[in-house]
Amino acid sequence: MRLLAGDQIPAVVAALRLAGFRLIEAALPDNLDVDCQPSLSMCCAQEIERPAVPTGLVHMLQLASKTGATLADLGKFELASSVLTSAAKFEQSLRNADDHQNLHQQSIAQATVVYHCSRMEAAWKEGNDTVAQYMLRNITESNLEHLAHLSARDRELLASKVLEIGRSLLSGGAQGSERKIDARAEDAVKWLQKAFSLAEHLDDTLTAGAVELKRCILRNLARAYALSSGLNPENLARAETALNELLDSIPPDDRKDVANQELHWWRLAVLRRRNAPEDALFEAFRSIIDNMEFTEDNVTNVLLDVRTLPHHQLVVKIIQMCLRASLGAVNDSALPFVERLLLAVIFHCSKDADHTRAMRDLRETFSCLVLESAEYELPKVGATACLMYGERRHSVKRCSDAVDWFLLGTRKTFSSVADTCASKCFRKAALCHIEQEEYAQASDIIRHCPGEEAGTQFLSFLVAIKQGWENDGRDQLTFVDNHLVARPMIDTVFHLLAIRAIKAMVDGSGFDERMLLMATRLAHEIDLKHVLLAVLQELLDYVRARKTTEMNVEPVTLIRCMIRLVLRLITDTAEAEGKDVLIDALIQHFTTARALVDTVCKEKRVSHIIRDVSWLWRTAYNCAVKGCTDWDNAEERVPSLFDVSRELLEIYLETALEADEEMHLCIIFSSFAAASARVFALRKLDPQMVNSDKFEFTAREIQTCEERSRKIVEKGVISSNNIPRVTQCLSMLFIFQAELACRMKEWQVIPQIIDKFSQSQEPLSDTFEPIVDMLAMLHASLDRNALSVEKFARWLRAICTMLLARNTAPDRLRAICYIEQAIGVLEEHGADDVGDETYPMDERYWLLTSSYNTGIECLHVCLLDDARRWFEASSRICRYVPDGPVRAKKITETYTQLLDRFGS
Numbered sequence: 001m002r003l004l005a006g007d008q009i010p011a012v013v014a015a016l017r018l019a020g021f022r023l024i025e026a027a028l029p030d031n032l033d034v035d036c037q038p039s040l041s042m043c044c045a046q047e048i049e050r051p052a053v054p055t056g057l058v059h060m061l062q063l064a065s066k067t068g069a070t071l072a073d074l075g076k077f078e079l080a081s082s083v084l085t086s087a088a089k090f091e092q093s094l095r096n097a098d099d100h101q102n103l104h105q106q107s108i109a110q111a112t113v114v115y116h117c118s119r120m121e122a123a124w125k126e127g128n129d130t131v132a133q134y135m136l137r138n139i140t141e142s143n144l145e146h147l148a149h150l151s152a153r154d155r156e157l158l159a160s161k162v163l164e165i166g167r168s169l170l171s172g173g174a175q176g177s178e179r180k181i182d183a184r185a186e187d188a189v190k191w192l193q194k195a196f197s198l199a200e201h202l203d204d205t206l207t208a209g210a211v212e213l214k215r216c217i218l219r220n221l222a223r224a225y226a227l228s229s230g231l232n233p234e235n236l237a238r239a240e241t242a243l244n245e246l247l248d249s250i251p252p253d254d255r256k257d258v259a260n261q262e263l264h265w266w267r268l269a270v271l272r273r274r275n276a277p278e279d280a281l282f283e284a285f286r287s288i289i290d291n292m293e294f295t296e297d298n299v300t301n302v303l304l305d306v307r308t309l310p311h312h313q314l315v316v317k318i319i320q321m322c323l324r325a326s327l328g329a330v331n332d333s334a335l336p337f338v339e340r341l342l343l344a345v346i347f348h349c350s351k352d353a354d355h356t357r358a359m360r361d362l363r364e365t366f367s368c369l370v371l372e373s374a375e376y377e378l379p380k381v382g383a384t385a386c387l388m389y390g391e392r393r394h395s396v397k398r399c400s401d402a403v404d405w406f407l408l409g410t411r412k413t414f415s416s417v418a419d420t421c422a423s424k425c426f427r428k429a430a431l432c433h434i435e436q437e438e439y440a441q442a443s444d445i446i447r448h449c450p451g452e453e454a455g456t457q458f459l460s461f462l463v464a465i466k467q468g469w470e471n472d473g474r475d476q477l478t479f480v481d482n483h484l485v486a487r488p489m490i491d492t493v494f495h496l497l498a499i500r501a502i503k504a505m506v507d508g509s510g511f512d513e514r515m516l517l518m519a520t521r522l523a524h525e526i527d528l529k530h531v532l533l534a535v536l537q538e539l540l541d542y543v544r545a546r547k548t549t550e551m552n553v554e555p556v557t558l559i560r561c562m563i564r565l566v567l568r569l570i571t572d573t574a575e576a577e578g579k580d581v582l583i584d585a586l587i588q589h590f591t592t593a594r595a596l597v598d599t600v601c602k603e604k605r606v607s608h609i610i611r612d613v614s615w616l617w618r619t620a621y622n623c624a625v626k627g628c629t630d631w632d633n634a635e636e637r638v639p640s641l642f643d644v645s646r647e648l649l650e651i652y653l654e655t656a657l658e659a660d661e662e663m664h665l666c667i668i669f670s671s672f673a674a675a676s677a678r679v680f681a682l683r684k685l686d687p688q689m690v691n692s693d694k695f696e697f698t699a700r701e702i703q704t705c706e707e708r709s710r711k712i713v714e715k716g717v718i719s720s721n722n723i724p725r726v727t728q729c730l731s732m733l734f735i736f737q738a739e740l741a742c743r744m745k746e747w748q749v750i751p752q753i754i755d756k757f758s759q760s761q762e763p764l765s766d767t768f769e770p771i772v773d774m775l776a777m778l779h780a781s782l783d784r785n786a787l788s789v790e791k792f793a794r795w796l797r798a799i800c801t802m803l804l805a806r807n808t809a810p811d812r813l814r815a816i817c818y819i820e821q822a823i824g825v826l827e828e829h830g831a832d833d834v835g836d837e838t839y840p841m842d843e844r845y846w847l848l849t850s851s852y853n854t855g856i857e858c859l860h861v862c863l864l865d866d867a868r869r870w871f872e873a874s875s876r877i878c879r880y881v882p883d884g885p886v887r888a889k890k891i892t893e894t895y896t897q898l899l900d901r902f903g904s
Contacts, residue, residue, distance in 0.1 A: 066114070066118065113139055113154065113158060117135070117139065117158060117161055119131065119135045120132050120135035120136055120139070120161070120165075121161060121165075124165050124168075129187075132165070133190070136162065136191070136194055139158065140194050140197065140198065152202055152210070155198055155199070155201075155202060156199065156202060156209060156210060156213060158198055159195045159196075159198035159199040159202075159213060159217070160195075160213060162191055162192075162194050162195035162198060163191075163192065163195040163213070163216065163217050163220065165191050166188045166189075166191035166192035166195055166220055166221075166224065167188075167220050169184045169185070169187050169188035169191065169224075170184065170185060170188045170220060170223060170224055170227070172184060181227055182227055182228050182229075182230045182231050183231070184227075185223075185224045185225075185226075185227035185228035186224075186228040186231050186232065188220070188224040188228075189221070189224045189225060189228055189235065192217060192220055192221040192224055193221065195217050195221075196214070196217045196218065196221060199213050199214050199217055200214070202214070211249070214249070215246055215249060215250075218242050218243075218245060218246040218249075219246060219263070221242050222239045222242035222243045222246065222263075222266060222270075223239075223266070225238045225239030225242060226239040226266070226269070226270055226273075229273065236270055236273055236274045237274070239266075239270045240267060240270050240271065240274070243263055243266055243267040243270065244267070246263055247260075247263055247264070247267070247287070250263075260291070261288070261291065261292055261298075264284070264287050264288040264291060264292075265288065265301070265305075267284055267287075268281070268284040268285065268288065268305070271284050278311055278313075278314045281309070281314060282314060282317060282318065282321075285302070285306070285318045285321070286321060288302065289302065289318075289321055289322050289325050290325070294325075294326055294329060294334035294337055299322070299337045299340065299341070302318075302319075302322055303319070303340075303341075303344050306318050306319060306344075306348075312348065312351065312352050313357070313361075315348050316345060316348055316349060316352075316361045316365075319341055319344050319345050319348065320345060320361075320364070320365055320368060322341055323338065323341040323342065323345065323365065323368060323369075324368055326338050326341060327368075327369070338369070339382060342365065342369070342382050343382060343385055345361070345362065345365045346362065346382065346385045346386065346389070347385070349361050349362050350389040350392075350405075355401045355404070359404050359408075362408055366408070366411050382409075383409040383410075383411075383421045383422065383425065384409075384421065386405050386406065386408040386409035386425065387405075387406065387409045387421070387424060387425055387428065389405050390402045390403075390404075390405030390406040390408075390409070390425070390428055390429075391428070393405060394428070394431075394432060399432040399433075399435050399436050400432070400436070402428070402429075402432045403429045403432045403433065406425045406426070406428040406429035406432070407425065407426075407429050408425075409421065409422065409424075409425035410422045410425045410426055410448075423449050423450055423453055423455070423456070424455070426445050426446070426448050426449045427446075427449055427455050427456065427459055429445050430442040430443075430445040430446050430449075430459050430463075431459065431462075433445065434459070434462055434463060434466060437466070439463050439466060439467050442459070442463050443463055446459050446460055446463065451504075452508055452509055453508050453509050453510050454505045454506070454508030454509060454510050454511035454512070454515060455508075455510060455515075456508070457501045457502070457504045457505035457508050458501070458505050458515050458518075458519065460497070460501035460504075461498050461501035461502050461505060461519055462522065464497040464498035464501060465498045465522060465523060465526055465528055465531055466526075498523075498528070498531045498534075499530070499531060499534040502516075502519055502531075502534055502535050502538055503534070503538060505519075505538075506538050506541075506542060513542060516535065516538060516539045516542060517539070519535045520532065520535050520536060520539060523535050529565055529568060529569050529572075530569070532565060533562060533565050533566065533569070533585075536558055536561055536562045536565070537562065539558060540555055540558045540559060540562070540592075543555050543558065544596075554609065554612075555596050556593065556596050556597065556600065556609045556612045556613075556616075557612065559589055559592055559593040559596060559616075560593075560612060560615060560616065562589050563586065563589050563590065563593070563616075563619060566582055566585055566586045566589060567586065567619075567623070569582050570582045570583065570586065576632065580632065583627070583631055583637060584637075586623065587637060587640050587641060590616070590620050590623075590640070590641055590644045591640065591644060593616050593644070593648075594644045594647055594648060597609070597613055597616070597648060597651060601651060606651065606654075606655045607655060610652065610655055610656065613648055613651060613652045613655075614652055614656075616644075616648050617644075617645045617646075617648035617649040617652060617666075618645075620641050620642075620644045620645035620648065621641075621642070621645035621649075621666060621670060623641055624638040624641035624642045624645060624670070624673065625673075627641065628673070628677075634677070635677040635678070635680035635681040635684070636677075636681045638673065638674070638677050639673075639674040639675075639677045639678050639681075640674075642670040642671070642673045642674035642677070643670070643671075643674050645666070645670045646666075646667050646670035646671055646674070649663060649666055649667055649670070650667065659717075661717060661718060661719060661722065664712050664715075664717045664718060665718065665722060665725075665726075667708070667712060668708070668709045668712055668726055668729060669729070671704075671705040671708050671709065672705055672709070672729040672732070672733070674701065674705070675698070675701050675702045675705045675733065675736065676732070676736070678697075678698045678701060679698060679702070679736045679739065679740070682694070682695065682698060682740075682743070692744070695740055695743060695744045696744075698740060699737065699740045699741075699744070702733050702736050702737055702740070703737070705733060706730060706733045709726060709729060709730060709733075710730070712726075713726055734753060734756075737749075737753050738750055738753050738754075741753065750795060750798055751794075751798045754798055754799075754802050788837065789825065789829045789837045789838065789839055789840075790840055792825060793822070793825075793839055793840050793843035794843070796818055796821070796822050796843075797843055797846055797847075799818060800815045800818050800819065800850065803815040803818075804850065804854060809863075809866075812854065812858070812866060813866075815854070816854075816866070816869055816870060816873065819847060819850070819851055819870075819873050820873060822839075822847055823847075823873060823876050823877060825839060826839050826844065826847075826877065826879075826880045830844070830879070830880035839880065841881070844877065844880050844881050845881060847877050848874055848877045848878065848881055848887070851870050851871075851873040851874035851877060852870070852871070852874040852891060854870045855867045855868075855869075855870030855871040855873075855874060855895065856894075856898065858870055859895075859898050859899070864899070867895075867898075867899075868895075871891060871892075871895040874891050875888050875891055875892065878891065
């Protein structure tokens with residue numbers, strides 16, 4: 001026997017049923033008695049005995065109904081129709097039968113319902129909806145007594161048949177797939193309602209599948225109601241009722257099943273389509289959250305769905321509820337979603353137009369986190385989100401709102417976040433207060449920030465300069481760092497605070513050079529010169545310490561700005577003490593500029609800053625010249641400026657393509673002025689208190705200045721018109737050398753200086769006068785025992801020799817005065833018994849000879865008064881030399897003879 005394939009079995013079964021039915025039907029008489037009870041053996045016999053019992057019709061009706069249903073299942077509708085037509089006759093006969101004793105009511109009811117059910121299914125599958133519904137009415141309305149006699153099992157099967165047709169309509173199955181879903185759903189409602197009415201009275205305890213059948217019917221009925229609500233809006237309420245009834249029927253252990261979870265979402269969708277009030281929507285979400293597992297998909301679904309709700313407050317309440325549920329979960333599986341839920345709350349609160357309400361909701365949320373899970377700490381994403389939304393409000397000038405957002409980022413909940421994030425939130429909040437001119441609040445917030453961070457110090461700087469600028473003096477008292485400060489010192493205090501903050505900022509962690517640039521710009525805009533100067537100094541130190549910087553700031557440019565600023569401050573400052581400090585700072589800045597230029601020279605980049613060098617040397621020169629007349633103790637301050645000016649000018653001349661005469665003159669004059677100032681400074685000091693090194697240094701500077709000036713003159717770059725000016729400077733340098741030699745008591749150097757100058761090309765008249773005038777000091781020094789008689793004699797001889805060599809009347813007058821001073825010294829130290837301090841004999845003879853010879857020269861030119869004075873001096877000197885009387889007599893005779901001769 002050949003085995004059948006699986007898809008061939010239904011066709012074979014249907015064929016066998018049809019054959020069996022036809023055989024039995026053929027064996028029946030034309031007028032079947034209601035009491036006959038045919039059997040298969042009787043149908044096969046030649047002669048059939050027909051007992052008159054109603055059970056035969058019942059069996060024939062059942063057989064025909066099942067055969068027709070089987071053929072309809074295979075799509076053989078014509079055969080099914082013919083079989084079911086025969087079944088109709090059996091049903092008609094059975095309906096006309098009279099069961100007086102009611103012995104066959106249940107079997108008749110069962111057969112009749114099976115018949116109508118088969119006709120209903122066949123008509124539905126054939127697409128004849130009218131017949132199908134007619135048969136359904138026959139089952140549920142026309143023959144209610146039949147339903148009453150059905151067993152629970154038969155009633156359950158019938159309800160299942162009706163349910164299948166309703167489900168087929170919803171899915172667009174056997175028929176109507178081309179129809180719109182709402183129309184099909186409207187028809188499905190009728191079928192499903194009938195199915196539910198059939199299953200409603202089933203006893204759940206007696207029928208195992210009754211409970212599941214009812215749930216299935218309610219599920220499909222709720223769906224049909226929802227889909228058909230477009231045609232019948234009242235079906236939304238019916239859908240909600242069906243879902244509520246369905247949810248109530250779910251056992252507690254099965255409520256977190258995925259399929260059952262969908263029911264909660266369906267109910268929510270129905271409520272939203274009904275525009276249900278917020279309370280109803282909230283309860284719907286509560287049922288979802290209370291009965292769901294905390295998984296990525298479920299949490300995502302909740303968050304996505306609440307985003308479409310139009311009510312902000314409802315959205316926040318739902319997410320807060322979900323957050324509490326995650327924190328209160330039995331295990332820790334829900335904790336990973338806490339951060340995500342918190343971010344959702346933050347996000348939705350950021351969209352709230354009512355800022356006060358948003359802050360209240362957020363504070364409530366954070367409190368919930370602390371209360372529900374005291375040990376739970378969030379990562380930095382939440383704080384970062386608060387920071388981001390605060391920055392958004394700050395960007396649109398909503399500073400008050402931004403402060404609240406920034407402070408939220410510092411909550412205890414974010415204690416696991418790195419301090420940098422909390423500090424940044426505090427600083428942002430302080431910045432908002434500063435922009436609103438709320439400096440006290442800003443200071444309070446800044447105190448919460450780590451003081452070692454550069455950003456904190458920058459804000460302190462900002463508060464200080466803002467307060468110092470905007471406090472116009474109307475208030476007599478104000479608070480600075482919780483200390484009451486009175487004007488007029490308030491501005492100075494704020495400036496000091498700003499300077500202190502900027503210095504601490506550079507050394508703070510997280511320092512960025514852009515902070516210095518910004519501080520520079522702010523101080524410049526507000527015109528706080530002292531603060532700007534401090535900022536520029538810090539910026540310069542930073543640039544010098546880091547040769548490779550991204551700021552692209554040239555140190556020489558910075559020092560130029562600082563010098564300009566100090567010059568303005570000197571002009572604006574009236575107090576002498578403050579001006580002295582600024583002058584010292586100016587000198588220091590020029591010295592720094594010189595060092596910076598040296599660095600650039602070593603790097604062979606002087607050409608890049610040649611304009612700066614030009615500005616620097618000119619400014620230094622002009623400042624030094626102005627300082628000579630305007631500054632106190634100028635002789636102690638200007639030498640450094642003149643030196644810097646000269647050194648910078650020399651560097652400029654080495655690089656510049658052309659150099660004019662004025663530049664070389666500036667080198668000479670700068671060098672001469674520096675040397676002169678150092679000499680003037682020494683004159684003001686007590687010689688006993690001055691270190692010899694200082695004299696030696698000044699002497700070297702003078703010598704260097706002389707050599708430098710002579711080299712420039714020898715180059716021929718000085719015109720004849722300016723040579724006298726240079727010569728005058730050189731003459732003064734000889735005088736300074738002689739003066740320093742006197743003060744250093746280096747008497748042997750004086751003749752060398754005089755000889756050197758005598759051999760130079762400079763005119764002697766204006767130079768020798770100051771030198772010989774120094775002999776007035778010699779006598780005074782001698783009186784105070786500060787100078788030996790021998791050194792005095794040597795000095796006197798050198799100076800008088802120089803004066804007499806010039807051979808002018810003023811020089812001779814000066815010389816005779818010094819000779820007379822020497823005679824006075826001889827009167828005291830000319831005796832032989834005065835000890836070691838006697839006037840040297842050779843110097844006595846020189847005095848005698850020089851006086852006598854000069855007297856004769858004066859007579860030759862008819863200067864009788866001068867001659868008399870010189871001869872008298874020589875006669876007095878004769879008292880202190882051997883053979884003095886003889887020499888005195890000879891001198892008198894010679895003088896008388898010459899006088900008589902020249903007189904006649």
